[in-house]
Amino acid sequence: MRILVVEDENKIASLIKRGLKEEGYAVDIASDGLEGEFLATTNEYDAMILDVMLPKTDGITLCKNLRAKKITTPIIMVTAKDAVSDKVKGLDSGADDYLTKPFAFEELLARIRSLLRKRDSLAATKLKVDGLELDLLTHKVARDGKNIELTSKEHALLEYLMRNSGSVITRTMIAEHVWDMNFDTDTNVIDVYINYLRKKIDEGFKKGLICTIRGRGYMIKE
Secondary structure, eight states: EEEEEEEOOOOHHHHHHHHHTTOOOOEESSSSSSHHHHHHSOOOOSSSEEEEEEEEHHHHHHHHHHHHOOOOOOOOEEESSOHHHHHHHHHTTTSSEEESOOHHHHHHHHHHHHHHHHHHHHSSSEEEEEEEEETTTTTTEEEETEEEEEEEEHHHHHHHHTTTTTTOHHHHHHHHHHHHTTTTTSHHHHHHHHHHHHHHHHHTSSSSOOOEETTTEEEEEO
């Protein structure tokens, strides 16, 4: 899962990014509304966290602009303003949730999970490829009934592959979605994690599901 955080207070932005990365999310940071709008319209995110009081373009205007551009990514507004009228204004701008500063990081995580569950409930709650199954709600992974334990980054990589089953996924696409925009594409980290997944997903089974498409990237298919 990839999340955009638009927050001009560096300390808060760094704390949110560190916490989300520890939970296995890929995180991009924007420090003002214009940068946030640029990233939100040029990249694919699973959720966004927008501060209301932003330089250049405030969070309310940013949210309205994104909704006007038909970007439906779940948005959590974060602000020190706690008046009911401020919350109504944030929700009416197109935000899905509203969180008042100061907040416990555990609450932010819970709200993100809630929004992602709502999104996934509108679609299938399980991804399936052949005998491999990934539950989007419980995060459990199994193949032919055998449970498979994955790290948070392995899980994120497998989910991305399975969401795009049958399609070639390039290393650049993986880097942008599973890691973040600052990922060093010259390293072999992606290949290493693909090998980790192969050992857990394919070893011991007659058929390998994760394929290397030489010169292009990877694919998971029936």
